Amino acid sequence: MDSKIIIAAFLSSVPVLLLLGATEAHVEYGAYNITCPNAEAIVFQEMTQILATSPDQAGSLLRLHYVDCFVRGCEASILLNSTAGNTAEKDADMNKDVRGYDVIDRIKAKLEQACPGIVSCADIIALAARDSIRLSNGPNIPIGTGRRDGNGSSAADVPLNLPSANSSITQLISFFAKYNLTAKDLVVLSGAHTIGKAHCYSFSDRLYNYNESGNSDPRLDASYKTLLSQECSPNDMTSLVPLDTNNATAFDLGYYAGLTRMKGLLTSDVALLDDATTNSYVMRQANSTSPNEFFADFGTSFMILGKIGALTHSKGEIRRQCSAVNPPSPSPSPSPSPSPPPKNSAEKINAFSSFFSVGVVLSYLLLQYY
Ligand code: HEM
Ligand SMILES: *[C@@H]1O[C@H](CO)[C@@H](O)[C@H](O)[C@H]1NC(C)=O
Numbered sequence: 394m395d396s397k398i399i400i401a402a403f404l405s406s407v408p409v410l411l412l413l414g415a416t417e418a419h420v421e422y423g424a425y426n427i428t429c430p431n432a433e434a435i436v437f438q439e440m441t442q443i444l445a446t447s448p449d450q451a452g453s454l455l456r457l458h459y460v461d462c463f464v465r466g467c468e469a470s471i472l473l474n475s476t477a478g479n480t481a482e483k484d485a486d487m488n489k490d491v492r493g494y495d496v497i498d499r500i501k502a503k504l505e506q507a508c509p510g511i512v513s514c515a516d517i518i519a520l521a522a523r524d525s526i527r528l529s530n531g532p533n534i535p536i537g538t539g540r541r542d543g544n545g546s547s548a549a550d551v552p553l554n555l556p557s558a559n560s561s562i563t564q565l566i567s568f569f570a571k572y573n574l575t576a577k578d579l580v581v582l583s584g585a586h587t588i589g590k591a592h593c594y595s596f597s598d599r600l601y602n603y604n605e606s607g608n609s610d611p612r613l614d615a616s617y618k619t620l621l622s623q624e625c626s627p628n629d630m631t632s633l634v635p636l637d638t639n640n641a642t643a644f645d646l647g648y649y650a651g652l653t654r655m656k657g658l659l660t661s662d663v664a665l666l667d668d669a670t671t672n673s674y675v676m677r678q679a680n681s682t683s684p685n686e687f688f689a690d691f692g693t694s695f696m697i698l699g700k701i702g703a704l705t706h707s708k709g710e711i712r713r714q715c716s717a718v719n720p721p722s723p724s725p726s727p728s729p730s731p732s733p734p735p736k737n738s739a740e741k742i743n744a745f746s747s748f749f750s751v752g753v754v755l756s757y758l759l760l761q762y763y
């Protein structure tokens with residue numbers, strides 16, 4: 394066999410591999426640069442207005458992104474309503490207190506006005522979470538976009554994927570490891586609890602019946618316990634308490650400082666003291682005079698979180714309403730559609746293999762001159 398054919402095949406495969414690489418699923422900076430150039434500005438403007446009147450929404454929107462990404466990936470399954478015969482994630486026991494759906498709907502309405510059918514609900518959640526951090530005096534994290542929306546949501550997936558508030562450090566580490574998130578990512582992302590609130594029932598076992606003992610958690614500062622007991626009677630189902638006793642509207646190091654003083658609110662927060670890696674991170678941040686290291690770490694881990702299971706390119710859809718999947722498209726009509734449908738990946742690969750064959754022939758002809 395002519396060795397030039399082999400070299401020609403090799404040479405022409407280079408551009409093919411590069412093109413295939415370019416079609417790999419990814420979340421990229423400025424995915425709406427052309428199709429909806431003001432998308433990120435519109436989200437930021439809405440979030441600024443919303444948080445000016447309802448500052449509590451910052452925590453709620455940040456949590457929404459986490460609970461979305463951990464169950465089926467960052468594809469807005471958390472926003473889907475239950476339907477006849479299907480209980481959705483938002484109606485799972487563990488998610489009954491997830492808030493912020495109205496904020497997403499309001500932002501979606503603005504974006505549909507500006508660029509109908511372009512911006513996904515999954516990206517709106519991610520951008521609203523990003524802006525909540527920035528507007529709480531935290532870092533301004535440059536996240537990618539281009540996530541598309543999924544078509545399913547099941548309450549049964551939730552307890553399998555979200556750690557509960559009473560998790561031990563071993564359980565937390567293994568839940569995070571499922572998404573390739575390390576113990577460092579865990580202690581860094583738990584720093585999100587520097588903003589927002591929790592219901593009494595999320596931690597009242599620590600006040601009244603810790604670990605089924607009938608007593609309170611020994612790792613609860615006495616004055617903090619008194620304060621929490623005043624806020625939360627044993628069966629209180631409605632009151633909300635700040636997760637960070639220091640300042641629950643500022644994205645700062647107060648959460649870590651609280652943990653070292655036995656003023657962590659959830660069992661899962663206090664558990665960060667039980668592992669060498671997470672403990673030393675908590676201690677270092679608690680004593681730090683600058684939030685810079687935490688901010689940089691949070692940005693890194695937040696970007697990894699925001700890529701979990703993202704649907705891009707030909708996968709998923711852009712929901713018209715965030716709380717329901719799009720109705721099935723009408724059955725193919727005999728009249729030709731006005732514009733050609735976007736190519737699916739199989740078509741792209743076919744196009745690349747034709748390109749590849751032409752490349753082999755051309756490169757072979759060129760090599761004849763050497
Ligand atoms: C490490 C495992 C985690 C557990 C067990 C956990 C659990 C919880 C619980 C039980 C609440 C209170 C819900 C309520 O009572 O209303 C809460 C609130 C919150 N969580 Fe987490 N969480 C975890 C990780 C995260 C992560 C990774 C983020 C974001 C990056 C996050 C962001 C928040 C925020 C901002 C709130 C406040 C919500 C609000 O104010 O509405 N959490 N979390
Ligand atoms: C969008 O524009 C920004 C800023 O110019 C650039 O960094 C980014 O790569 C662009 N993204 C795309 C997908 O064109």
Ligand SMILES: *[C@@H]1O[C@H](CO)[C@@H](O)[C@H](O)[C@H]1NC(C)=O
Pocket residue numbers: 544545708709
């Ligand atoms: C839902 O999405 C999955 C994964 O993208 C796909 O395989 C499936 O065909 C979709 N189902 C419907 C009804 O669109």
Ligand SMILES: *[C@@H]1O[C@H](CO)[C@@H](O)[C@H](O)[C@H]1NC(C)=O
Pocket residue numbers: 571572573
């Ligand atoms: C986690 O990393 C491993 C090894 O790098 C890889 O094989 C696996 O696909 C990754 N899993 C996820 C969910 O990203």
Ligand SMILES: *[C@@H]1O[C@H](CO)[C@@H](O)[C@H](O)[C@H]1NC(C)=O
Pocket residue numbers: 604
């Ligand atoms: C909870 O109680 C069980 C049984 O008494 C004990 O083995 C376990 O160590 C306790 N866990 C914690 C975190 O106190």
Ligand SMILES: *[C@@H]1O[C@H](CO)[C@@H](O)[C@H](O)[C@H]1NC(C)=O
Pocket residue numbers: 557558559598604605
């Ligand atoms: C932890 O929480 C789960 C779910 O809320 C509950 O079923 C379990 O009994 C709790 N475990 C402990 C030790 O409190």
Ligand SMILES: *[C@@H]1O[C@H](CO)[C@@H](O)[C@H](O)[C@H]1NC(C)=O
Pocket residue numbers: 529530640641642643644
């Ligand atoms: C909490 O932080 C916010 C935002 O940084 C700030 O405006 C507010 O004054 C702080 N509150 C207290 C009590 O320090």
Ligand SMILES: *[C@@H]1O[C@H](CO)[C@@H](O)[C@H](O)[C@H]1NC(C)=O
Pocket residue numbers: 653676677679680
């Ligand atoms: C903070 O630093 C001081 C002085 O170096 C040290 O004594 C203290 O134990 C540190 N605190 C924590 C929580 O690491």
Ligand SMILES: *[C@@H]1O[C@H](CO)[C@@H](O)[C@H](O)[C@H]1NC(C)=O
Pocket residue numbers: 474714716717
């Ligand atoms: C989803 O549920 C909410 C709250 O019940 C409701 O306001 C909204 O209209 C529902 N969405 C759809 C598409 O039916």
